[in-house]
Amino acid sequence: MLVKPFAPSSLTKGLQALVTRLQPTHPQYQSLQQELKIKEAGDFGEQYVMKELQQIALLNDCYIFHNVILPSVIPMQIDILLIVPNAIILLEIKNIRGTVHFKSDPRQLIRTSESGEVHVFTHPEIQLEQYIQGMRHFLHTQHISIPIYGAVVFPFNNVNIHREDGRLPILMAKELPIFLHQHIEKNKETVTMTAIKNLILSHLRDKTPFPLCQYYQIDDSALRRGVYCENCAEFGMEKLKIGWHCQMCQHRCRDAHIQALKDYYMLIGETITNRECRDFLMIGSEHIAKRILQKLQLPRSGSNKYSSYKLSGL
Numbered sequence: 001m002l003v004k005p006f007a008p009s010s011l012t013k014g015l016q017a018l019v020t021r022l023q024p025t026h027p028q029y030q031s032l033q034q035e036l037k038i039k040e041a042g043d044f045g046e047q048y049v050m051k052e053l054q055q056i057a058l059l060n061d062c063y064i065f066h067n068v069i070l071p072s073v074i075p076m077q078i079d080i081l082l083i084v085p086n087a088i089i090l091l092e093i094k095n096i097r098g099t100v101h102f103k104s105d106p107r108q109l110i111r112t113s114e115s116g117e118v119h120v121f122t123h124p125e126i127q128l129e130q131y132i133q134g135m136r137h138f139l140h141t142q143h144i145s146i147p148i149y150g151a152v153v154f155p156f157n158n159v160n161i162h163r164e165d166g167r168l169p170i171l172m173a174k175e176l177p178i179f180l181h182q183h184i185e186k187n188k189e190t191v192t193m194t195a196i197k198n199l200i201l202s203h204l205r206d207k208t209p210f211p212l213c214q215y216y217q218i219d220d221s222a223l224r225r226g227v228y229c230e231n232c233a234e235f236g237m238e239k240l241k242i243g244w245h246c247q248m249c250q251h252r253c254r255d256a257h258i259q260a261l262k263d264y265y266m267l268i269g270e271t272i273t274n275r276e277c278r279d280f281l282m283i284g285s286e287h288i289a290k291r292i293l294q295k296l297q298l299p300r301s302g303s304n305k306y307s308s309y310k311l312s313g314l
């Protein structure tokens with residue numbers, strides 16, 4: 001039973017906006033583009049495993065969550081969490097291509113890509129152990145005691161895995177039905193399951209690294225301004241009486257400013273003033289900017305020209 005469906009991570013969406021708006025000549029452009037690719041691949045892998053899990057009949061009466069962040073003294077961001085009759089199962093998804101070596105002393109994950117490029121990642125076991133501990137602590141504060149299992153899952157067969165030794169299982173997605181079969185005891189009462197599901201739902205947190213210019217220490221003057229044309233991928237759509245017009249390709253779009261304001265929120269700041277809006281969307285008129293912001297019915301603080309509008313609800 002799907003409780004919290006797949007959604008792309010907020011960092012992926014923010015990085016997409018950042019890479020689109022950052023000048024390609026910026027010194028951080030290439031590394032951010034690389035980071036975006038890794039994040040997108042990660043999301044794709046998580047989405048795939050979520051789909052696979054939903055097809056496993058054994059999980060019909062279990063609860064499936066994507067991306068779980070809970071308050072705990074030990075930080076945790078669990079890719080996939082399953083509540084089954086006698087246990088909680090945490091899955092850490094790794095969509096990495098090429099050849100990977102799990103080194104055990106010290107624990108590191110080293111990936112060599114097809115082109116020979118070497119990349120070092122945090123060993124997923126370290127993350128998973130931390131999440132299991134965090135989860136145990138969270139449940140302990142709620143006076144619940146239940147076994148917690150974890151596994152690292154590689155979604156696709158595009159990886160050649162070498163492992164020295166390890167404490168937690170590393171699986172391919174296709175092995176999940178067998179793994180779950182070994183960890184799910186049938187015919188157990190499910191009252192605790194529902195209680196744990198409700199507990200997790202009522203404690204879910206959201207974590208965003210916004211604004212990304214601050215997170216990556218990029219001066220926001222390095223960003224391209226204007227409203228983006230989704231048809232020709234250029235900035236600088238012009239405001240019409242109704243909607244926006246692209247002079248490059250003649251495309252028209254009614255709500256193109258919404259993405260631009262979301263970009264502002266993810267990259268620059270949580271609130272925007274009329275002046276900042278005119279500057280970022282490249283609008284000449286104070287009156288038009290005011291109309292755009294008021295029409296979105298955003299929570300507002302301050303009065304007259306010092307008003308600032310809260311963008312987080314977009």
Ligand SMILES: [Zn+2]
Pocket residue numbers: 229230231232233234246247248249250251
């Ligand atoms: Zn265009």
